[in-house]
Amino acid sequence: MTQKTSTEANVQANPAGSAGSRAQRYKAVVVSVGFAILLILPTLDQWLNLSAGFKSTEKRILTPFPTFTFPRVQTFIAQFGLYYKENFGWRNALFYQYSQFKYKVLATSPLPEKVVMGKNGWFFPGNSVGQIVDQHRGIDIIRPDTLASIARNLSELQQQLAAQGAKLYVLVAPDSYTIYPENAPDNLQLKPQTSNFDRFKAYMAQHTNVPVVDVRDSLRAAKTERVIYCQTDTHWNDYGSMIASLGLAERVRQDFPKMPKPTRSDYSVTPFTGAGGDLVTMIALNREFIDSVSYKVTPAPYLRTRQTETTENIEVGLPTQRFVSKNSEAPKLLLIGDSFSFSMNQFIPGYFRETYIVRTHHFDRKLLSKERPNVVVLEIVERNIGMLGQL
Structure with missing residues (x-):
């Protein structure tokens, strides 16, 4: 008769314990393999571009791969750390899932x-954009010395x-808060009385x-006739x-009566379905939200210009x-502006014999002697009025 070992005896005596031990080992293996996959996946993605379908939604150029220069090893390590933080594999896919969770589950x-x-499919810039929310809540009030400097x-x-x-x-x-305050969320408690x-x-x-x-x-x-700002973007449509250009x-x-008389009847307007703008793109919701309407605005032939x-x-x-x-016979225009001036390209130049448009936050005064304009327009978005003191 074969004598059973103590281990075999224990297994037969406690079969449940043996099964539990195997389950624990299996669980440990699964966790270890899963953890290893999580560690490997970002590197594999950078090599194989597995998450190519998820694009970056940031409105900036991400840090490029640094160049190694001996003996600046510490500099390379620091630059590589910043590069990896902004470019690691599956980064865009993870943010997309996070964005979907915040929107669909937490609203x-x-x-x-x-x-x-906001409400009714409207989105607005947040406080990181020039403290715009605090400005419209009456918290961030422009200082008297800033006004004096301007x-x-x-x-x-x-x-x-x-x-x-x-x-x-x-x-x-x-700002869009100024024109469409009714679509801002109620919890912001905007104070539009004095902006x-x-x-x-x-002043x-x-x-x-x-x-x-x-x-x-x-x-x-x-706006009582048409939507005049983008619902998913920071800009006017x-x-x-066109309305702003006519006003200008x-x-x-x-002061220059030889300019053509501005009138809406000189433009034909064709509506079409819009797209997702910069705000919803920033939070990876540009597939869920688009502007309900956009417009193609065409000037009369005598107002059309040639870009040179x-x-x-x-x-x-x-x-x-x-x-x-x-x-x-119209005057020459030098327009110094920001991104709001870009859509004015198709309107403003028709009223001047020549138009030179520079988008900048730093006005080079040498342009005045170089261009010799009759008219200089400084265009700036409302939230950045304070910058006029340093322009």
């Missing part, structure tokens, strides 16, 4: 400091232009004679841009452009 913005989810800077520019026979105008592009725009406009009227072109009333009237041209024409120059502008990612029109 909140995945990046509330960058993007605010007034001095613009008055000096106006005097410089007057010496060469040119005039200065300031166009403020209203920084109002304070700036009043300029009291202390300078620099014309501030205020198109808010025109835009509010126009082409129709809103009308004000400048008071375009130069890449790395600072703001939008080109510097030159346009020439058929209106030879």
Whole structure:
């Protein structure tokens, strides 16, 4: 008779314990393999590009792979750490899933400091964009010394232009909070009674004679007829841009009567379904949300222009452009603007014989002697009014 070992005896005596031990070993193997896969997947993705279907939603250039230069080893390590943090495998796919969870399960913005989810399919820029939310809540009020600095800077520019026979105008592009406050979330508790725009406009009227072109009333009237701002983007749409351009041209024409008379009837408007804008793209919801309507706005033949120059502008990612029109008796325009001025390309140049548009946050005054414009327009979005003191 074969004698059983103590181990075999224990197994027969406690079969449940043996099964439990095997389950524990199996669980340990699964966890170990799964953990190893999680460690390997990011590297595999960088080699094989497995998550190519998920694109980066960031509005900036990600850190490139650093160049190793001996003996700067520590510098390379630091740069590589930053590169890997922004480019590791499955990063975009993970953010997409996170964004879907925040929106579909928690009904909140995945990046509330960058993007605010409003009502009726509207999205607004968050506080990381120039403290815009605090500005419209009446918390971040423009300082008196900032207003004084702006007034001095613009008055000096106006005097410089007057010496060469040119005039200065300031166009403020209203924030979407200003034009569509009813679509902002209720919890923001906006206080639209007196805005920084109002304070700036009043200060300029009291202390300078620099014309501030205020198109808010025109835009509010126009929004009763059509949607004039992008619902998923920070900007006005082409129709809103047309309304603002007409308002600007009308004000400048008071001083330069040989300009064509601005009128809406000179434009044909064709609506079409829009796309997802920069705000929803930033939070990877551009498939779920699109603008309900966009517009193709076509000027009358006599207002059409010819683009004669375009130069890449790395600072703001939008080109510097030159346009020439058929209106030879109209003045020459130099427009210094931001991204809101881009959609004005198709409208404003038609009212001037030549238009040079530079998108920048740093106005190079040498342009004045180089271009010799009759009209200089500074266009700036409402939330950045404070920057006019350093422009």
